[in-house]
Amino acid sequence: MSFLPLAHALASRQDLPVPAWLFAWGASIVLVVSFFALAAGWRSPRFEQLHERPLGAGLSRALLGLPVQILCGTIGVFLLGFAVYAGLEGTAAPDRNFALTFLFVTCWLGFPFFSAVLGDLFRPFNPWRAIGRVTGAGFRAIAGQRPAHLAYPERLGRWPAAIGLLAVVWLEVVYGNGGTGFDPHTVAVATLVYSAYTLAMMAAFGTEKWSESGEVFSVYFGMFGRLGIFGTRDGRLERRRPFSAATTWATIPGSVAVVIASISTTSFDGGQEGAFKDAIETVYGWFLDAGTNPTLSLRLAGTIFMLLCFAGVAAIYLLGVRGMRTVPGAPSFARLRAGFAHTLIPIALAYLVAHYFSYFVFQEQAQFGYLLSDPLGTGHTDLFGTAGSGVDYTVLSANAIWYVQVAALIAGHVIGLTLAHDRALVYWPDYRKATASQYWMLAVMVAFTCFGLYLLSVSNG
Amino acid sequence: MIALLALVAASALVACGSSTDTTAEETAVSGKFAPVADAPAGYSEVSGEADLERSGSGTEVSLTVSGLEPKTAYVAHLHTGGCDQADPGGPHFQFEQGGPEEPPNEIHLEFTTDSAGEGEAEATSKREVPAGEAGSVVIHVGDESHHEMTAYDPTDSEAVATILVHEGVDHSKEGGHHEEAEPEHAHSDKVACAELEGAAAAEGGTASGGDVPTIVVRDGEPVGGVQELEYSAGEEIRFRVSSDAAEEIHVHGYDLSQNVPAGGTVEFDFPAELEGIYEAELEELGVQIIELRINP
Numbered sequence: 200m201s202f203l204p205l206a207h208a209l210a211s212r213q214d215l216p217v218p219a220w221l222f223a224w225g226a227s228i229v230l231v232v233s234f235f236a237l238a239a240g241w242r243s244p245r246f247e248q249l250h251e252r253p254l255g256a257g258l259s260r261a262l263l264g265l266p267v268q269i270l271c272g273t274i275g276v277f278l279l280g281f282a283v284y285a286g287l288e289g290t291a292a293p294d295r296n297f298a299l300t301f302l303f304v305t306c307w308l309g310f311p312f313f314s315a316v317l318g319d320l321f322r323p324f325n326p327w328r329a330i331g332r333v334t335g336a337g338f339r340a341i342a343g344q345r346p347a348h349l350a351y352p353e354r355l356g357r358w359p360a361a362i363g364l365l366a367v368v369w370l371e372v373v374y375g376n377g378g379t380g381f382d383p384h385t386v387a388v389a390t391l392v393y394s395a396y397t398l399a400m401m402a403a404f405g406t407e408k409w410s411e412s413g414e415v416f417s418v419y420f421g422m423f424g425r426l427g428i429f430g431t432r433d434g435r436l437e438r439r440r441p442f443s444a445a446t447t448w449a450t451i452p453g454s455v456a457v458v459i460a461s462i463s464t465t466s467f468d469g470g471q472e473g474a475f476k477d478a479i480e481t482v483y484g485w486f487l488d489a490g491t492n493p494t495l496s497l498r499l500a501g502t503i504f505m506l507l508c509f510a511g512v513a514a515i516y517l518l519g520v521r522g523m524r525t526v527p528g529a530p531s532f533a534r535l536r537a538g539f540a541h542t543l544i545p546i547a548l549a550y551l552v553a554h555y556f557s558y559f560v561f562q563e564q565a566q567f568g569y570l571l572s573d574p575l576g577t578g579h580t581d582l583f584g585t586a587g588s589g590v591d592y593t594v595l596s597a598n599a600i601w602y603v604q605v606a607a608l609i610a611g612h613v614i615g616l617t618l619a620h621d622r623a624l625v626y627w628p629d630y631r632k633a634t635a636s637q638y639w640m641l642a643v644m645v646a647f648t649c650f651g652l653y654l655l656s657v658s659n660g
Numbered sequence: 661m662i663a664l665l666a667l668v669a670a671s672a673l674v675a676c677g678s679s680t681d682t683t684a685e686e687t688a689v690s691g692k693f694a695p696v697a698d699a700p701a702g703y704s705e706v707s708g709e710a711d712l713e714r715s716g717s718g719t720e721v722s723l724t725v726s727g728l729e730p731k732t733a734y735v736a737h738l739h740t741g742g743c744d745q746a747d748p749g750g751p752h753f754q755f756e757q758g759g760p761e762e763p764p765n766e767i768h769l770e771f772t773t774d775s776a777g778e779g780e781a782e783a784t785s786k787r788e789v790p791a792g793e794a795g796s797v798v799i800h801v802g803d804e805s806h807h808e809m810t811a812y813d814p815t816d817s818e819a820v821a822t823i824l825v826h827e828g829v830d831h832s833k834e835g836g837h838h839e840e841a842e843p844e845h846a847h848s849d850k851v852a853c854a855e856l857e858g859a860a861a862a863e864g865g866t867a868s869g870g871d872v873p874t875i876v877v878r879d880g881e882p883v884g885g886v887q888e889l890e891y892s893a894g895e896e897i898r899f900r901v902s903s904d905a906a907e908e909i910h911v912h913g914y915d916l917s918q919n920v921p922a923g924g925t926v927e928f929d930f931p932a933e934l935e936g937i938y939e940a941e942l943e944e945l946g947v948q949i950i951e952l953r954i955n956p
Contacts, residue, residue, distance in 0.1 A: 211912030211913055211938065211939055212912065212913045212934075212936045212937065212938050212939075213936060213937040213938075214936060214937070215935065215936055215937060215953065215954075215955060215956075557936075589915060590913075592913050592934040592935075592936065593933065593934060596935055596956060597893075597935035597936060597954075597955065597956040598956050600936075
C-alpha cells in the first residue's frame, strides 16, 4: 500500500481522535435531544421572525457612518494588499509567512466564528466591495451618471459562490496537500487572480449584486453572519433574535449548494487523514500504477473524494427533502429544497468549530505573535517585540478540545432541528403534519451529526 | 596500505523475529557476509556468516568467513546500521554513545586468515547489545591502527581468533573525543558486510532498542513509512533517529531540533507535556518521519 505524502503547511499539530466513550455519550445525547425535540412539538415558529430592536440612533450613526465605512474598507484593502505583498516578497516557509495564516486561519476561520455570534463582520471590511464602491463613486462623480450594469442572471444565484467555495478549499486542502502547492507565493498569486476576477464581476454586475450572489467570501461569511445577533436595516444597527436572520438567507437560488459545499469540504478535510484515508490511498495507488506522478495522483485522488463528499452530503439532504414531499400538503420539491437549506447553517458551523477550533486558537497565537512582528519571516524584523514568541500548546488540553468538539456538534444539531421545525410549521400549518415532515429532517440531522462525531472519532494516521 | 576497498554490501539475509524481544531470554541473530559491488579484485568471493547471541547477561559475536586474502590481518566491527546504505553499516555500535571507540565500549573482532583465505573470530562482552542496535558486522582490512593481532600463531594453519574484550583496560583517549573530530579511517577499507538487524530496521522502520525506538532514515525517507509513537501525558518521550545523510530533525509543537550527522544517530529525550498529535520531520526536506501521539 502506498502511503499518502501529506504535508501540513501550517498545522504542526493535530487533534487526538475523540475517544470511544465520548463518542457514545455524544451520539446518545443527540438521540435523546432529537426525540425530545419531536415530543416538544411547539406549534408556532420561534425563529421565523427576527424580533429586531434597533439600537440607539447615535450608536448606529457612529458605527455605520461614512467615516467608519471608509476606515473599515481601508483596513480591509490594506490587509489584503499586505497579505499579498507578504506572500510575494516574504519567506517561502508557509508557517513563517504572514500571508497564509492571515488568509486561511484568521480570515477564513475567524470571520465564520465571530460572525456567527455577532452578525456579518466581513461586509464592512470586504476589500473588493470597498474598491468597487469607491470606483463606482468615482465613476458617478466623473461621468455624472450611475454606472450601467449587466443584468445578473438570477437563475445563477449563488452557484458561482458555491463553486468558488469548493475552489478555495480545494486550493488549501487538495492542491496544497502535496506540500508543494500551498506556499505563500502561490496563494498570493491566487489572491491577485481572484481579486481581478471579483472586481471584473463587480464592474459587470454591480458591487452589491455580486457581493450578495457570486463573491465567495461575502456569501460564505455572510451565511454564518445570519446566525449572529446584530444586523443592519436602512442604515440602522439592530439587535435581532439569534439564528432568526438565517430564515431569509436561502431565498437566492444556489444557496443550498453553498451550505452543502461548506459541510462537505470540512468533512473531506476532517476525513482525509482518518475516515477516508484508506479509500483515498487506494485511489491514489491506482493513479500511481497508471503512471501518474505522486503529486498529481494525490491531487486527483483528493479532488475525487472532495467531490464525492459534496455529492454524499447533497444526497443525504435531498433524500430528506424527498421524504418531506410525501407528507400531505407539501410544497414543491424545489421550494422545500431551498426552504430548509438554512437549517444546515448551524451544522456547517458546528463542523467548522469541531474541526478547526483548536487549530484557530493555536495558530492565532502565531498570528498575533511572531507573524505580526516578523510578517515576512525574514528572521531579522521585530516590529512589536514578539518575533521570538511561539505557540503555547498547553492553553487547550486534549479533554477541553474534545468537549468543545462534541458540544459544538450537539449544539449545531439542536439549532438545526429547531430551525427545521419552525420552517415546517410555516409550510404545514397543521402542526401534526409539520411534525410528521420532521421525521425526515430529523434523520438528516442525526446523519450529519453522527457523521461529524464519527469523523472526529476515527483515529487518523 | 590497502585503501579504498569501499564497498557496498549486496546480499543481506537476516535477522529473526526474536530480535525485538526485550526480555532477558537468549536470542540470536545471524547474517551472511557478502562483498560489495565495486570491491577491488580479490574480494569478490567473500562469503561467510556472522552471529550475534544475547544471553541476558552478555553478548557473543562470532564470524566465519572465506574468500579473503590469505594470511592477512582483518578486523571486524559491530555496526548499528544495515549493509544496504552508502556507508555500509553506518557508525560503530557503542554501548555508551560518544564514548571510547574501542572495546569494551565497542565490539571488535580481529583475526588473520589462513593460507586458504579463511578465518573465524569471536568476541564476547559482558553487556547486552540492545535489541535492534546490532545492525551489521563489517570486515575491514586490518591496518596500522590495529596492532593487537597478537594471537596469530604461524605454526597453526588455522586462523586464530582473538578475543578482544579488553575488560578493565582503559583505551579511551583522555578528554572529549568526538566522532566527527576524527574522520573514520575505517570507511576506506571495508571489505564485506553481514547484516544482522539492519534489515529488521529496514522492514519495520523502527528497531526497538530496549525501550527506545529507533527511526531509520534512508534516502530522505523514514524506512517503512512514518512511525507512530504513542505516549500518555507526563511520560518520557524517547526515540532515536539514525540517518544516512546529515539532517536536522525537528519535533514540531515541542519545537526541538537536533542535527544528525551522515551515518549518525541522535537521541531525543523529553517529557510529554503537550497533548495532541505532533509531527517530527526532516526539517530541510519537509518530510515527516514520526507521528507523536500524546494522550491525556
